[in-house]
Amino acid sequence: MTGHLIFENVTRRFGSFTAVSDVTLEIQKGECFSLLGPSGCGKTTLLRMAAGFEKPDSGRILLNGKDITALPPDKRPVNTVFQNYALFPHLTVRQNIAFGPKIAKWSKAETGREVDRMLNLVDLTAHADKKPAQLSGGQKQRVAIARALVNKPEVLLLDEPLAALDLKLRQRLLVELDAIHDEVGITFIYVTHDQGEAMSFSDRIAVMNKGKIVQTGPPAEIYETPRSSFVAAFIGDTNFIDGKIIEGTGQAFSRCEVEGLGIISVDNDQPVKTGDKVYLSLRPEKILLSSLKPSAAPLENIISGKVEDVIYFGSHTRYWVRCGDWRICAEVQHRNFLLDEKPPTWNDEVWLRWHANDAFLLDQYREEDEALLTLPETP
Numbered sequence: 001m002t003g004h005l006i007f008e009n010v011t012r013r014f015g016s017f018t019a020v021s022d023v024t025l026e027i028q029k030g031e032c033f034s035l036l037g038p039s040g041c042g043k044t045t046l047l048r049m050a051a052g053f054e055k056p057d058s059g060r061i062l063l064n065g066k067d068i069t070a071l072p073p074d075k076r077p078v079n080t081v082f083q084n085y086a087l088f089p090h091l092t093v094r095q096n097i098a099f100g101p102k103i104a105k106w107s108k109a110e111t112g113r114e115v116d117r118m119l120n121l122v123d124l125t126a127h128a129d130k131k132p133a134q135l136s137g138g139q140k141q142r143v144a145i146a147r148a149l150v151n152k153p154e155v156l157l158l159d160e161p162l163a164a165l166d167l168k169l170r171q172r173l174l175v176e177l178d179a180i181h182d183e184v185g186i187t188f189i190y191v192t193h194d195q196g197e198a199m200s201f202s203d204r205i206a207v208m209n210k211g212k213i214v215q216t217g218p219p220a221e222i223y224e225t226p227r228s229s230f231v232a233a234f235i236g237d238t239n240f241i242d243g244k245i246i247e248g249t250g251q252a253f254s255r256c257e258v259e260g261l262g263i264i265s266v267d268n269d270q271p272v273k274t275g276d277k278v279y280l281s282l283r284p285e286k287i288l289l290s291s292l293k294p295s296a297a298p299l300e301n302i303i304s305g306k307v308e309d310v311i312y313f314g315s316h317t318r319y320w321v322r323c324g325d326w327r328i329c330a331e332v333q334h335r336n337f338l339l340d341e342k343p344p345t346w347n348d349e350v351w352l353r354w355h356a357n358d359a360f361l362l363d364q365y366r367e368e369d370e371a372l373l374t375l376p377e378t379p
């Protein structure tokens with residue numbers, strides 16, 4: 001492996017509980033990499049091992065090809081930004097940022113120059129002489145980022161740095177963080193349980209569940225081709241449909257019988273054969289919903305149903321449609337909402353259409369994951 005930061009079969013236990021289980025992960029130089037997963041899945045523990053605050057029970061951590069597993073935190077070119085800022089309350093913004101350089105005994109001139117550069121980078125020059133208590137949450141977090149970056153780490157670890165902030169501020173700081181990453185060009189590892197943050201910010205994402213990494217890839221790949229029911233449901237909303245392959249053609253598409261729904265075409269993301277039981281994920285936004293029966297094109301699935309619930313979201317509307325034994329969630333984007341034909345409403349007969357390509361077969365479905373799934377919210 002040639003990555004910048006590498007976890008090699010890393011395991012960490014607390015008593016009999018395994019918090020991080022045999023994780024192997026390779027992060028490239030300059031990459032903006034996210035660890036995403038539900039609460040308690042081991043994200044912070046993995047990050048703390050990269051920082052040196054926690055030691056693996058087994059496995060190794062390498063930086064630039066060098067084994068750093070035994071190095072104490074202050075000997076690693078790695079800095080961490082925590083959720084709760086951890087600023088020194090009695091020091092000003094400038095003194096907080098200058099803390100690392102002071103410990104490292106930089107010259108006064110260099111410290112002054114670098115602190116000014118950081119104040120400028122995080123847009124806090126006008127607040128340099130304030131104490132943390134006089135700052136907003138977003139400003140405090142920018143001080144924490146500057147304080148970490150001034151040390152010129154090779155890797156910046158960010159543990160849910162925006163979690164304490166409100167949605168608008170989180171979105172704005174994420175854009176700023178992205179610009180900072182572009183500017184400083186160092187490796188970022190960003191921990192979050194917010195899939196939106198991870199999707200919009202990362203070059204690649206590792207999805208974690210119960211101490212293990214279950215899938216790694218660029219955001220679009222994780223969203224469009226999740227390999228398990230857990231990932232499909234954790235990243236965005238989806239309809240799960242189970243069925244049986246009745247015509248495994250060995251080619252790109254198969255026919256699948258879904259009890260209480262009918263026969264549909266499915267894309268063979270996984271090798272399947274006649275008789276296989278399969279699980280299918282169909283995202284709400286992939287379904288075209290209309291009041292008029294659409295004409296069928298090859299490999300398109302068309303089913304009819306009755307609208308049971310409607311929720312208006314401003315930019316789109318979500319419909320829950322009763323189709324045989326199934327309740328399927330479909331999303332309609334509002335391009336010309338008010339100009340279009342009258343939108344469907346409760347009890348209307350509607351048609352759902354999707355291309356076989358737009359649903360995918362999952363290679364694993366585990367009952368135990370069910371409790372963690374965030375299915376499309378039903379009113």
Ligand SMILES: Nc1ncnc2c1ncn2[C@@H]1O[C@H](COP(=O)(O)OP(=O)(O)OP(=O)(O)O)[C@@H](O)[C@H]1O
Nearest residue numbers: 014018019037038039040041042043044045046193
């Ligand atoms: N020092 C510790 N002693 C005992 N158990 C611990 C310790 N640190 C973490 N754990 C346990 O390990 C598991 C993983 O914790 P971790 O903090 O890594 O989760 P996380 O993914 O960061 O969750 P969150 O999103 O809530 O921050 C949890 O079940 C936690 O209770």
Ligand SMILES: [Mg+2]
Nearest residue numbers: 043044045159
């Ligand atoms: Mg955590």
